[in-house]
Amino acid sequence: MRRPAKTLISATTAITLSALTAPAFAEGHTVQLRIQNHQAPESTSGRLIAEFVENVETMSNGEIQIEMFYSASVVKSVETFDAAASGILDCDMTNGSYQTGKNPAFQFVADTMGGYDTPIQYQAWVNFGGGKEQINELYNALGMTFVGAHVGGQESLNSTHPLAGPDDLKEFKFRSPPGMESEIFASLGAKPIVMDFTEIFTALETGIIDGADASTLAVNRGLGIYDIAKHTTYPGFHSMSSDHLACRTDVWEGMTDQQRAIITAAEKVLAMDLIMLTLVENGEALAELPAEGVTIYDWSAEDRSAFRAAAQNAWTEWAEKTPETKAMVDSHKAFGKRIGLTE
Structure with a gap:
């Protein structure tokens, strides 16, 4: 019987949780990021998150290194946002709905519940409909910066x-x-x-x-x-619940424009690949x-x-x-x- 994995995966390099408490990045310096998601590494999202890590490292020529924690292995899923904001982690790759206790507006970052029919419509709101800017008004007030979102499609x-x-x-x-x-x-x-x-x-x-x-x-x-x-x-x-990539603002702003562009581009690749792979794998499962x-x-x-x-x-x-x-x-x-x- 298959069970969700509870192991910790390091996709590039192993670094300690205290290695980056005060960001002081400069061009040419290695950036080390600790990111937690709540997905099992063998899941559709988990596999694509591993590719995200590889893409970031490749595009940055190794300048950006990510230690990715799967299955909420450092803190509980609901605690990930705060763990990133406080410095235990650097970025949160879980889901905004876990933060509705802070402000109900987080619900409409994560899942509009009947608002959109397809993931492309939601992604269009984020990238071309003012969504990213609207979200960051919410996140910035809590010391975090929203980078992007990824959602495969309607859930069952x-x-x-x-x-x-x-x-x-x-x-x-x-x-x-x-x-x-x-x-x-x-x-x-x-x-x-x-x-x-x-x-x-x-x-x-x-x-x-x-x-x-x-x-x-x-x-x-x-x-x-x-x-x-x-x-x-x-x-x-x-x-149609959308997960996010959100980083502590001082970490995000401490990176160079090039480093931020690489991570943003890799997140967009993750988002589109998740839509396509979900379509394929859902069809296979349905059969x-x-x-x-x-x-x-x-x-x-x-x-x-x-x-x-x-x-x-x-x-x-x-x-x-x-x-x-x-x-x-x-x-x-x-x-x-x-x-x-x-x-």
Whole structure:
């Protein structure tokens, strides 16, 4: 039975956690970055993150060296942002939704829950719709700088019980990330339980949860989730959660323009490769999962609209929480109209 890896991977060089407490970078000097993500190294995202590390080292001719920590092996996923801001790490490659306790606006960095149909639409908002600038107004105030985002596509719910439509959400105990998603599913009768990404497999195995919002069809399969949970939704409809690369601002600004450009370019390569590889691997998983005893549910347009209506209600409520949240929601709405997604 496959399980999420808990090992620490060093993609380039091994450096101590205290090696870079006060950045003093100059052109020609080696930059050493400690970055944590919450993905298993064998997952789709994990493999591409390893390529990101290699690309940065190659493009910088070894001037930028990264020690990448997988599966939240240094601190818990929810603590990664603070660990980077405080100097335990240098950069955070987890998910903005873990920081909604600081400001609800983080929800709309990580997952708009029904806001976009494709990952390209979200990436267009980040890179050409003012998203990056909007996000950095939020991150800079906390000593962090948003570099970029990567998301493969719509995620698939999985369960040990049927998930044929909204009625099956009643009393459904499932792992949910923190933030708006929990409220949306609770309004539909589900029982969301917030827990760390790395705890999903054990919670399923022990029956603490009936299912999970983990990741895409292919990643769920790679994690071994479908060894236990034999019911899943596809195509996904509920979530398209985007992970980020965010670095402590003094670290980011301490690098040269060239070094920052290399990391930014490598992050964009990661983002596009993740979209393409997710499409391929989801297709392969879709063809093979039925033979493994997994039932796949494609919700009707009517059922999807029921979820989207609940999500839009949550958008309206969340926009009133803080000025930053309202600004983020307004930015998404304006961009949706700009690209013809909404009226």
